[in-house]
Amino acid sequence: GAGVSQSPRYKVAKRGQDVALRCDPISGHVSLFWYQQALGQGPEFLTYFQNEAQLDKSGLPSDRFFAERPEGSVSTLKIQRTQQEDSAVYLCASSLGPRQGQYFGPGTRLTVT
Amino acid sequence: DQQVKQNSPSLSVQEGRISILNCDYTNSMFDYFLWYKKYPAEGPTFLISISSIKDKNEDGRFTVFLNKSAKHLSLHIVPSQPGDSAVYFCAASAPGGGSQGNLIFGKGTKLSVKP
Numbered sequence: 001g002a003g004v005s006q007s008p009r010y011k012v013a014k015r016g017q018d019v020a021l022r023c024d025p026i027s028g029h030v031s032l033f034w035y036q037q038a039l040g041q042g043p044e045f046l047t048y049f050q051n052e053a054q055l056d057k058s059g060l061p062s063d064r065f066f067a068e069r070p071e072g073s074v075s076t077l078k079i080q081r082t083q084q085e086d087s088a089v090y091l092c093a094s095s096l097g098p099r100q101g102q103y104f105g106p107g108t109r110l111t112v113t
Numbered sequence: 114d115q116q117v118k119q120n121s122p123s124l125s126v127q128e129g130r131i132s133i134l135n136c137d138y139t140n141s142m143f144d145y146f147l148w149y150k151k152y153p154a155e156g157p158t159f160l161i162s163i164s165s166i167k168d169k170n171e172d173g174r175f176t177v178f179l180n181k182s183a184k185h186l187s188l189h190i191v192p193s194q195p196g197d198s199a200v201y202f203c204a205a206s207a208p209g210g211g212s213q214g215n216l217i218f219g220k221g222t223k224l225s226v227k228p
Contacts, residue, residue, distance in 0.1 A: 004156070033215055042117075042202050042218030043157070056215065091156055099145060099206065099214040104156030 004105035025094030035091040119219035132190040136203030143205040
């Protein structure tokens with residue numbers, strides 16, 4: 001497809017489980033961002049990749065959160081030992097380059113029970 | 114402390130009238146501002162943007178106004194249509210540093226356009 005895709009769309013995890021969320025950006029987009037959106041809030045920045053390099057991970061809430069983009073295209077956000085406060089929608093966005101318009105995927109809704 | 118504020122959680126307007134959504138920011142380093150529209154169960158969709166070197170940008174029914182001295186921007190939709198009903202997010206970014214354009218979002222304003 002032409003847009004950003006994310007999978008799974010919905011994920012239910014028991015507290016303590018590890019989860020992996022996938023993002024397929026628009027082909028050719030150099031920049032890739034992950035955001036976390038809690039209920040009733042705007043998206044909050046987690047991390048940024050330029051090609052395969054993770055240039056900013058200042059928004060990751062704890063060391064349980066880990067993101068990678070090994071070949072500069074698909075990215076995975078991994079959350080280890082999930083906690084209830086991790087429940088949110090995780091959004092991926094890509095753009096042609098830094099400071100260009102960002103195109104968002106539909107998000108993955110994570111519910112930790 | 115929120116750097117981008119949308120103080121109206123919701124707004125209701127009649128079809129055909131003007132919708133005005135407001136946004137305030139505190140960080141004077143922000144130089145690029147965007148509006149996104151979001152339907153339920155979908156990701157935000159880019160609507161319109163403005164650079165700090167301009168004070169107005171227009172695209173069809175959508176116009177964004179930027180008042181740098183007041184640190185305020187607004188989105189005008191004229192005429193409003195029922196399909197415009199969605200949550201609208203204001204976002205901003207600052208140059209430089211490692212952030213490379215990550216966006217700071219407001220909490221959103223839910224717009225309802227009634228037929």
